[in-house]
Amino acid sequence: MRFITRLLATARELWPYYLAITVCTVLVAVAGLVSPFLLKAATDRLVAIAGGGERVIAPLVWIAVGLLVVEAGRSVISNVAGYLGDVMSARLRATLSRRYFDHLLRLPQSYFDDEQTGTVISRLNRSITEVAQFLNVFSNNMFPMLLTLVASIAVMAYYSWPIAVLVLLMYPVFTWLTARTSSRWQVLEKEKNAEIDIAGGRFAEAVTQLRVVKSFVAEIRELASFSTRYERTIGLTATQSRFWHRMDVARQVALNIIFFGIYVVIFVQTANGTYSVGTMVLLVQMVTMARMPVTGMSYLVDTAQRAVAGSRDYFEVLAKPVETETLPAPSADWAAVAGAPAVSFEDLSFGYADGPSVLDNVTFDIAPGERVAFVGESGGGKSTLVSLLLRLYEPRSGRIRIDGRDIAEVDHGAVRARVGVVFQDPSLFSGTIRENIAYSDPERDDDATVWRAAERANVKPFVERLEKACDTEIGERGLKLSGGQKQRVSIARALHKDAPILVLDEATSSLDTKAERLVQAGLDELMAGRTTLIIAHRLSTISTVDRIVTLKDGRVDEIGTPDELATSGGIYSELLALQASASRADRRRLAMYDISG
Numbered sequence: 001m002r003f004i005t006r007l008l009a010t011a012r013e014l015w016p017y018y019l020a021i022t023v024c025t026v027l028v029a030v031a032g033l034v035s036p037f038l039l040k041a042a043t044d045r046l047v048a049i050a051g052g053g054e055r056v057i058a059p060l061v062w063i064a065v066g067l068l069v070v071e072a073g074r075s076v077i078s079n080v081a082g083y084l085g086d087v088m089s090a091r092l093r094a095t096l097s098r099r100y101f102d103h104l105l106r107l108p109q110s111y112f113d114d115e116q117t118g119t120v121i122s123r124l125n126r127s128i129t130e131v132a133q134f135l136n137v138f139s140n141n142m143f144p145m146l147l148t149l150v151a152s153i154a155v156m157a158y159y160s161w162p163i164a165v166l167v168l169l170m171y172p173v174f175t176w177l178t179a180r181t182s183s184r185w186q187v188l189e190k191e192k193n194a195e196i197d198i199a200g201g202r203f204a205e206a207v208t209q210l211r212v213v214k215s216f217v218a219e220i221r222e223l224a225s226f227s228t229r230y231e232r233t234i235g236l237t238a239t240q241s242r243f244w245h246r247m248d249v250a251r252q253v254a255l256n257i258i259f260f261g262i263y264v265v266i267f268v269q270t271a272n273g274t275y276s277v278g279t280m281v282l283l284v285q286m287v288t289m290a291r292m293p294v295t296g297m298s299y300l301v302d303t304a305q306r307a308v309a310g311s312r313d314y315f316e317v318l319a320k321p322v323e324t325e326t327l328p329a330p331s332a333d334w335a336a337v338a339g340a341p342a343v344s345f346e347d348l349s350f351g352y353a354d355g356p357s358v359l360d361n362v363t364f365d366i367a368p369g370e371r372v373a374f375v376g377e378s379g380g381g382k383s384t385l386v387s388l389l390l391r392l393y394e395p396r397s398g399r400i401r402i403d404g405r406d407i408a409e410v411d412h413g414a415v416r417a418r419v420g421v422v423f424q425d426p427s428l429f430s431g432t433i434r435e436n437i438a439y440s441d442p443e444r445d446d447d448a449t450v451w452r453a454a455e456r457a458n459v460k461p462f463v464e465r466l467e468k469a470c471d472t473e474i475g476e477r478g479l480k481l482s483g484g485q486k487q488r489v490s491i492a493r494a495l496h497k498d499a500p501i502l503v504l505d506e507a508t509s510s511l512d513t514k515a516e517r518l519v520q521a522g523l524d525e526l527m528a529g530r531t532t533l534i535i536a537h538r539l540s541t542i543s544t545v546d547r548i549v550t551l552k553d554g555r556v557d558e559i560g561t562p563d564e565l566a567t568s569g570g571i572y573s574e575l576l577a578l579q580a581s582a583s584r585a586d587r588r589r590l591a592m593y594d595i596s597g
Contacts, residue, residue, distance in 0.1 A: 028074050028078045033289070043278035045063075092136075108323040122204075123317070124314075156290070159275070167287065170255055202222070266284060266287070336405070342402065344364075346401070349362070350381075360553075362398070366531055371532040371547075382535045390416055390421070419501045420494040421494065421505065424505055428474060430474070430475060433474060437496050440497035501532075542562065
């Protein structure tokens with residue numbers, strides 16, 4: 001019951017639907033209770049006529065009319081309830097899905113580091129489908145079942161209390177056997193759901209990277225891995241179903257024995273003249289009506305079991321701590337501290353989860369308008385600095401300031417609105433080139449604004465050759481564009497955002513030399529007057545910066561201008577020497593820094 005209460009509380013705005021459906025189903029149940037009394041009256045009259053009584057037909061016709069009205073009314077009202085149930089189920093799915101997505105968007109990046117994207121999606125689809133299906137069944141069946149049960153027992157108690165006692169006996173027996181079934185069923189359902197979610201996660205991953213799968217001729221291996229997960233669900237389902245139906249046989253047999261006793265009482269009492277034939281017909285129908293809720297309860301319990309298992313995963317995600325209580329929104333309200341550095345890292349230390357430190361006591365300032373490049377071995381913490389600047393993660397200790405303001409005390413959206421990023425992976429969305437360029441502010445998607453960003457990022461030359469220009473669909477993750485074209489669109493996206501701080505996280509690494517030169521001109525224009533943090537794969541992109549920060553084992557090793565560090569004997573000096581060397585050993589050493597000429 002706690003599970004049902006929690007679900008209903010999750011979608012409180014659906015109460016008008018619950019109430020309307022309840023009213024409809026109660027009316028249907030009441031109409032269903034009227035029919036046996038009409039049939040009793042008809043039966044008694046027919047028996048009287050058969051026994052030599054007066055042959056008056058009109059009352060029988062009116063009873064038939066009453067049955068017609070009752071049954072027609074039941075049909076209309078039950079279909080109204082069905083319509084309301086369908087709409088409520090759709091609204092519930094929308095509410096639960098929106099709430100799930102809202103929570104996911106507010107979870108810290110660390111949550112997604114440990115989750116497959118496809119698994120997150122599979123969990124959403126499975127959990128919400130099962131929960132919505134249960135609430136639809138519950139709202140349409142629970143109240144009429146209870147009303148039918150109470151009314152039928154009351155009528156039976158009026159005619160014969162032993163029959164009422166036997167009917168009441170069904171429910172504790174059924175509940176006890178169901179409880180015996182539930183605990184083991186839930187364990188098996190959880191195992192089965194885990195296999196389905198993992199399979200769904202791998203499916204989504206393989207489909208989105210199908211070119212990689214095909215290029216490595218891994219189709220058979222991926223299919224086998226996927227199929228193995230579902231084969232395991234078959235075994236789990238067989239065990240689960242065998243157990244469930246074995247227990248269901250026990251439930252049904254117990255109920256059949258109870259009904260045997262009920263029918264013996266009814267038939268013997270009728271034979272003894274205690275009941276009229278009409279009363280016997282009424283009691284048999286009431287017993288049948290009392291049995292229907294028990295039979296229906298089996299299906300209700302089944303759907304409830306699945307919903308409980310599904311909702312457990314759903315609510316576990318909703319219980320994860322979020323990085324912010326409300327979705328962050330870009331904010332123009334930003335009061336900089338006069339004379340403060342554009343970016344400050346103060347005694348910053350960070351590590352992923354319980355792992356070793358990636359950054360340790362990192363301290364340096366970046367002046368407004370300054371261009372600073374980060375150099376270090378792969379995994380040395382360069383990209384981690386960017387993630388911390390964007391508040392994708394929180395430091396273990398220390399602080400980061402933008403314009404003199406501690407970003408830990410500022411809304412996430414306000415911080416991220418100050419920073420434009422071009423990642424190594426362009427990460428485009430399906431849709432048009434225009435939509436991707438104007439992603440930071442879809443309201444500024446007019447031709448002049450979009451084309452200005454496209455031109456500065458050197459997107460315009462290849463877009464002009466397309467039939468629909470900026471309105472060309474680029475497919476999922478931009479698969480219809482080349483690597484260089486995708487990166488130029490992502491640079492145009494950063495240009496369109498027009499943030500005062502710019503981060504270039506290996507922004508030109510996927511471009512050939514010619515494309516890099518064309519884009520670099522746009523980047524130079526973008527960097528003018530902006531504070532720029534550069535993580536580069538190519539030393540050629542570092543030579544024009546104001547300062548270089550070298551990182552070694554998560555600590556700041558050196559800070560200086562390119563000319564100063566070129567002769568210091570440190571990491572940057574070593575990289576220049578390795579670049580000039582032709583030996584294979586030096587080239588391998590250079591690759592450790594993810595650096596090329």
